[in-house]
Amino acid sequence: MVVAEYELKSGLVISSELPILDEGESITIKRCFYQGQSSLLIAIECDGRVAEEIVFPGLIAGRVPVELIQQQ
Structure with a gap:
């Protein structure tokens, strides 16, 4: 699991x-508890399995931009 560093600018989540997503990958976005605080969890799935999870500690509101397909 990756613990993300982020900032909010005008309600938009900015984070590296x-x-x-590559072709064939999908995401699930949900709330979770991380170290006792409500947080956002993004799970990247490939072939029906979770390939990576990214948690945004303390993030409960904001717009999260996600590139749907990586251009090659």
């Missing part, structure tokens, strides 16, 4: 940890 935001995923760029």
